[in-house]
Amino acid sequence: MKFLVNPSKFNKIADYVFKPLLILSIILFALGLLFSFYLSPDDYQQGSTVRIMYVHVPSAWLALLTYAIMTLYSIAGLAFRIPFGFIINTAVAPIGAVFTLICIISGSLWGKPMWGTWWVWDARLTSVAILFIIYLIIIFMNLSFENRIVREKVVAIFVLVGSINLPIVKFSVDWWNTLHQPATISKLSKPSIDPSMMIPLIIMTFAFIMVGLAIAILRIKIEIISRKSNLI
Amino acid sequence: MKFFNKILFFYYREYKLNISGFQDILTNIIFFFVSIFIFIFSVGPNKETISVIGVAIVWTLLLLSSTLSLKKFYQDDFENGNLLIIHLNGFSYGFIAILKTFSHFLFVQIPFLLSIPIACILLNIESDKLMYLLVSFGIGSLTLSCLGSISSSMNLMNQRNFLLGSVIVMIFSVPIIIFSVGIINMEENFNSLINILFGILLIVFAINPWASGLCLKLSLENN
Amino acid sequence: MIIVKDLSVDRLDKKIFEKVNLSLTSGNITILKGKNGSGKTTLLKAILNIIEPSFGSIYWKGKLLKKNLYDFYNHVTYISDKTSSLKKLTLKDNINIWKRFFCSNINNSQIETALKTLKLENYLNQKVGTLSLGETKKLEFLRLIIENKSVWILDEPLSNLDESSIELMKQTFEDHCAQEGSIIFSSHQNPGIYVTEEVNL
Numbered sequence: 055m056k057f058l059v060n061p062s063k064f065n066k067i068a069d070y071v072f073k074p075l076l077i078l079s080i081i082l083f084a085l086g087l088l089f090s091f092y093l094s095p096d097d098y099q100q101g102s103t104v105r106i107m108y109v110h111v112p113s114a115w116l117a118l119l120t121y122a123i124m125t126l127y128s129i130a131g132l133a134f135r136i137p138f139g140f141i142i143n144t145a146v147a148p149i150g151a152v153f154t155l156i157c158i159i160s161g162s163l164w165g166k167p168m169w170g171t172w173w174v175w176d177a178r179l180t181s182v183a184i185l186f187i188i189y190l191i192i193i194f195m196n197l198s199f200e201n202r203i204v205r206e207k208v209v210a211i212f213v214l215v216g217s218i219n220l221p222i223v224k225f226s227v228d229w230w231n232t233l234h235q236p237a238t239i240s241k242l243s244k245p246s247i248d249p250s251m252m253i254p255l256i257i258m259t260f261a262f263i264m265v266g267l268a269i270a271i272l273r274i275k276i277e278i279i280s281r282k283s284n285l286i
Numbered sequence: 287m288k289f290f291n292k293i294l295f296f297y298y299r300e301y302k303l304n305i306s307g308f309q310d311i312l313t314n315i316i317f318f319f320v321s322i323f324i325f326i327f328s329v330g331p332n333k334e335t336i337s338v339i340g341v342a343i344v345w346t347l348l349l350l351s352s353t354l355s356l357k358k359f360y361q362d363d364f365e366n367g368n369l370l371i372i373h374l375n376g377f378s379y380g381f382i383a384i385l386k387t388f389s390h391f392l393f394v395q396i397p398f399l400l401s402i403p404i405a406c407i408l409l410n411i412e413s414d415k416l417m418y419l420l421v422s423f424g425i426g427s428l429t430l431s432c433l434g435s436i437s438s439s440m441n442l443m444n445q446r447n448f449l450l451g452s453v454i455v456m457i458f459s460v461p462i463i464i465f466s467v468g469i470i471n472m473e474e475n476f477n478s479l480i481n482i483l484f485g486i487l488l489i490v491f492a493i494n495p496w497a498s499g500l501c502l503k504l505s506l507e508n509n
Numbered sequence: 510m511i512i513v514k515d516l517s518v519d520r521l522d523k524k525i526f527e528k529v530n531l532s533l534t535s536g537n538i539t540i541l542k543g544k545n546g547s548g549k550t551t552l553l554k555a556i557l558n559i560i561e562p563s564f565g566s567i568y569w570k571g572k573l574l575k576k577n578l579y580d581f582y583n584h585v586t587y588i589s590d591k592t593s594s595l596k597k598l599t600l601k602d603n604i605n606i607w608k609r610f611f612c613s614n615i616n617n618s619q620i621e622t623a624l625k626t627l628k629l630e631n632y633l634n635q636k637v638g639t640l641s642l643g644e645t646k647k648l649e650f651l652r653l654i655i656e657n658k659s660v661w662i663l664d665e666p667l668s669n670l671d672e673s674s675i676e677l678m679k680q681t682f683e684d685h686c687a688q689e690g691s692i693i694f695s696s697h698q699n700p701g702i703y704v705t706e707e708v709n710l
Contacts, residue, residue, distance in 0.1 A: 198444050211500060291609075299606045371587070508520075
């Protein structure tokens with residue numbers, strides 16, 4: 055597991071893993087799109103629009119997961135002085151921002167036929183919008199500091215402070231009565247989703263994870279190289 | 287005893303500094319009132335509309351105008367080396383952050399607190415709501431000072447865009463705005479909402495010395 | 510009192526200086542010499558524990574400096590190359606603020622004589638922003654007398670000063686050493702001050 059904290063070992067594993075990952079993600083995406091468009095049933099209430107879920111839910115999960123990973127690596131970077139944490143922080147933030155953007159756009163596309171508006175000011179939507187802005191602030195911070203040591207640590211502190219938003223996003227549907235429906239899939243209780251919809255959702259989630267990982271590996275490698283040559 | 291004297295004269299120093307730059311604080315307050323005028327001109331002088339959205343306007347503009355003075359929070363003391371001297375005089379970085387937060391609260395936010403009653407007259411807010419507004423702003427402004435301390439210490443070494451600091455304050459002040467405007471609209475829930483506001487204040491107050499102290503240390507180290 | 514052992518400082522994987530040794534006992538003057546960018550200010554800041562060294566250790570009165578930090582700060586005056594006096598306020602206000610903030614037990618007549626020797630007594634009610642560069646520099650040195658501490662750490666104290674002021678500084682340094690104080694200062698030129706130790710960076 056040392057490749058998770060050591061840049062040179064990460065490079066080795068990444069070289070080994072990158073191509074299979076790419077192929078796997080293409081296969082999974084094709085399979086997932088096939089399942090979600092043709093091999094899954096319509097919802098009895100929502101009709102065909104339920105298929106937006108297969109993009110919306112995985113991207114939302116990954117937006118949260120990316121931020122959680124950044125939080126963990128910020129702690130590693132600040133508390134245990136592992137510089138790889140800062141590398142991950144700078145590399146992964148745009149990916150999380152894109153996932154959040156996909157989540158917001160697909161959500162508002164879903165909301166128009168279902169709720170009648172593109173956007174509602176309810177707790178879940180607002181907190182996700184704030185998550186997106188936090189991602190943007192992290193990206194801008196990465197661009198606007200001149201001194202690298204200050205930049206990476208300040209960004210890590212900001213990530214930790216901003217992680218207050220994570221539980222708010224996750225539990226906003228339980229804490230407040232919102233228009234957004236509560237979670238239908240959870241580990242602790244039996245999921246309230248039909249298996250025929252569950253399968254494409256899981257395939258799409260894995261496809262998203264694979265694509266995210268592939269892009270993350272590329273970005274982390276760029277970051278490591280540019281640090282070694284003192285470009286930034 | 288010597289330590290308390292030092293704290294006392296730290297505030298004496300801040301007082302002298304703020305008195306000499308008093309026109310800055312006055313400009314802030316003028317900005318606040320002018321933006322109230324502009325808001326009323328754009329909404330139209332309809333009494334009922336204004337009294338409905340009045341509290342929200344006051345809170346939003348207070349937030350905006352208190353972020354205007356963020357640049358001065360640490361920047362001056364950082365650039366002329368006074369932050370270092372204060373640290374060498376026996377205050378740890380986190381403690382400097384706490385002292386500075388209270389100084390910002392005293393010399394920047396309290397003048398706003400005093401100008402709220404006048405704003406209430408302009409916006410037709412009933413006088414029994416004024417008390418709620420003052421209490422919520424009293425707690426909320428200290429929270430804003432803490433957030434301001436965090437964001438301006440983060441951006442000490444950021445020469446390119448300081449506006450990021452204001453954005454950070456605004457994004458984290460969303461819950462404060464929600465609950466403190468909620469106080470006025472739901473008077474029966476007054477106590478519970480005040481407790482929530484107080485809880486937010488305590489969380490931010492606990493994060494503040496850690497985050498700003500670390501950022502101050504980093505900036506001084508790499509200056 | 511201060512012992513620096515094998516101190517090295519890195520910045521962004523670039524070595525600024527390596528394995529610096531120096532020791533400062535009471536009554537001594539140490540000078541740091543070096544070109545621009547050789548790390549004089551960095552070394553002073555490392556001694557003050559503002560910059561964390563990548564290797565090596567600093568001792569204060571036989572203990573590690575980090576364990577004994579605030580006791581060290583109680584005995585040290587640091588004057589950086591920046592103007593730390595507040596430009597918006599008058600000289601009098603500045604002196605008052607420093608005097609109270611450092612809880613100094615210096616009385617007014619001592620400060621007046623110091624002002625007279627520094628030739629600043631006519632500017633008392635002027636704002637610091639109106640003074641010239643050398644005069645603000647001299648005002649900084651007033652802090653040495655106000656703080657009244659035993660270790661002086663000075664960053665480029667002799668730049669921007671005219672010859673009579675440099676003579677005055679020499680005199681002040683000698684007086685301070687005679688009172689069991691110790692001084693460490695950096696300079697890029699040859700100051701002509703008697704020093705007990707010279708560190709070349």
